[in-house]
Amino acid sequence: MTVNLLDFDLEGLAVFCDGLGEKRFRAVQLFRWIHQKGASQFDDMSDLAKSLREKLKGIACIQAMPxxxxxxxxxxxxxxxxxxxxxxxxxxxxxxxxxxxxxxxxxxxxxxxxxxxxxxxxxxxxxxxxxxxxxxxxxxxxxxxxxxxxxxxxxxxxxxxxxxxxxxxxxxxxxxxxxxxxxxxxxxxxxxxxxxxxxxxxxxxxxxxxxxxxxxxxxxxxxxxxxxxxxxxxxxxxxxxxxxxxxxxxxxxxxxxxxxxxxxxxxxxxxxxxxxxxxxxxxxxxxxxxxxxxxxxxxxxxxxxxxxxxxxxxxxxxxxxxxxxxxxxxxxxxxxxxDAACGQLAGDVKDRTRVMVRMERNRNLHAPLLAASGNQAEEVSA
The missing domain is CATH 3.20.20.70 (Aldolase class I)
Structure with missing residues (x-):
């Protein structure tokens, strides 16, 4: 089971890296790549040692929610x-x-x-x-x-x-x-x-x-x-x-x-x-x-x-x-x-979620949102 690195604050990530035999400065580098640069792939983290990148691929991920x-x-x-x-x-x-x-x-x-x-x-x-x-x-x-x-x-x-x-x-x-x-x-x-x-x-x-x-x-x-x-x-x-x-x-x-x-x-x-x-x-x-x-x-x-x-x-x-x-x-x-104003969140989320998640899995709608650079709002309706 892979570990989602978004679950760690810096101290938690340092402990995780220590368990891999890595020094604290590697945790700082990794933390910056994830949060300051928005990296989700270890291969993009160019100043991390290749050995660490390969090690991370097998045990960790940076996983956003769909x-x-x-x-x-x-x-x-x-x-x-x-x-x-x-x-x-x-x-x-x-x-x-x-x-x-x-x-x-x-x-x-x-x-x-x-x-x-x-x-x-x-x-x-x-x-x-x-x-x-x-x-x-x-x-x-x-x-x-x-x-x-x-x-x-x-x-x-x-x-x-x-x-x-x-x-x-x-x-x-x-x-x-x-x-x-x-x-x-x-x-x-x-x-x-x-x-x-x-x-x-x-x-x-x-x-x-x-x-x-x-x-x-x-x-x-x-x-x-x-x-x-x-x-x-x-x-x-x-x-x-x-x-x-x-x-x-x-x-x-x-x-x-x-x-x-x-x-x-x-x-x-x-x-x-x-x-x-x-x-x-x-x-x-x-x-x-x-x-x-x-x-x-x-x-x-x-x-x-x-x-x-x-x-x-x-x-x-x-x-x-x-x-x-x-x-x-x-x-x-x-x-x-x-329906984004105060107190309005998720008034009918459960019904919408069931339909939307099914549509998303069929059509992979969330991928363009993750990659887009200036696309207009994606609106999905049941």
Whole structure:
């Protein structure tokens, strides 16, 4: 059985190479070829000893996930659907902006948290992704985009763990993947530009602060426990007081001096002036400008029974927070024409995956995506 080298951070790869009788500098060379240059064939790694290349061919590979489909939005957002086997799929989304390129990455196939407003949660949970499957989303997207955009320099400047799944429920695979993203011999991303989003698993927030502190975003969505219990079931285990205290502890280790609170605006549910004032009171109970709010327009799907807050209501809600000194922004929707906006990922992935994977195996549709240098979005429909 071959080993997928995408599963290793640099330390793991050094241990692997040591087991082959190779020195650490060989692991560094190999790591750079894989992540900086996007090499997937050992014969392309010209500065590796031929003996090592031959040795690696028999025991290792650099294996990305098959691409089931690629969709490009009118605003430049690109969404990829990756086959992870057994009828499951995950999605990653690239969001281009003038000053950055952000990749939204999945950590699980499905999600077990079951937030009421999230279509992924309604799909249910299938399994955790491996480190290699998390890293493969960045590996594929970065090197595809360089070819597609005809650029030699790095395209992806920010990674947000805000795709399918709850990252902190897949902690053992998440942390090595984060280390690959941050490593100067790989993608060299700043800790400030890698964000883990969590629905609030308090013990794992504390562990992340010690093991690999990056920017932290917390899916809050309610100002009190009674409401949050109905929207984010995890609140029953880790109520708001515990969650806010964990956020404060995290600040001592975080690369930024604030925590981002995500707040999905739901018409008539959590968007009243009273809710805004409750949030202000909860935030001001802890002195200082220690957090920011990101108000997210809800992207409706039939099973939720929820509606998007009206624009003037969102503006009024934001004004209450801003007037109280709580920095608040309203997220622009991106990619909603291809179901790539927040909360929309994988609303019907399972049905599409079964059909698409069968078509892909018959027609080998993903190969052009891996090799193309500027081809237009491949769209596959059942």
């Amino acid at each position: 691409v089931v489909s690629q969709h490009m939005s009118a605003d430049g957002t690109i969404k990829w659907l990756f086959d992870v086997g057994d009828g499951n799929a995950v999605e990653a989304v690239f969001i281009p902006e003038a000053d950055r390129g952000t990749l939204c990455v999945s950590s699980q196939a499905g999600c077990a948290v079951g937030c009421r407003f999230c279509s992924t949660g309604h799909q249910g949970f299938s399994r955790n992704l491996t480190t290699g499957e998390i890293v493969a989303q960045l590996w594929f997207a970065e090197h595809f985009l360089r070819k597609h955009l005809k650029r030699d320099e790095r395209v992806i400047s920010n990674v947000v763990m805000m795709g399918m799944g709850e990252p902190l429920q897949n902690y053992n695979a998440l942390v090595p993947a984060l280390r690959v993203m941050l490593d100067d011999h790989a993608y060299g991303l700043s800790r400030r530009r890698v964000t883990v989003s969590t629905s609030g698993i308090v013990p794992m927030i504390d562990r992340l602060a010690q093991d690999c502190p990056v920017a932290l975003a917390v899916s809050l969505h309610a100002p009190n426990d009674a409401l949050r219990d109905t929207l984010v079931p995890l609140n029953l285990k880790y109520p708001l007081a515990q969650l806010v205290a964990a956020c404060h502890r995290y600040l001592a280790h975080a690369p930024r001096d604030f925590i981002t609170f995500e707040y999905c605006m739901l018409d008539g549910v959590n968007d009243s002036d009273a809710c805004a004032r409750q949030l202000v009171a909860r935030i001001q109970a802890h002195p200082g400008a220690w957090c920011k709010f990101n108000l997210i327009p809800f992207n409706p799907f039939p099973a939720s029974g929820l509606l998007r807050s009206k624009p003037d209501r969102v503006q009024a809600f934001a004004k209450i927070l801003n007037d109280a000194g709580v920095i608040t922004t309203i997220r622009k929707t991106r990619g909603d024409d291809i």
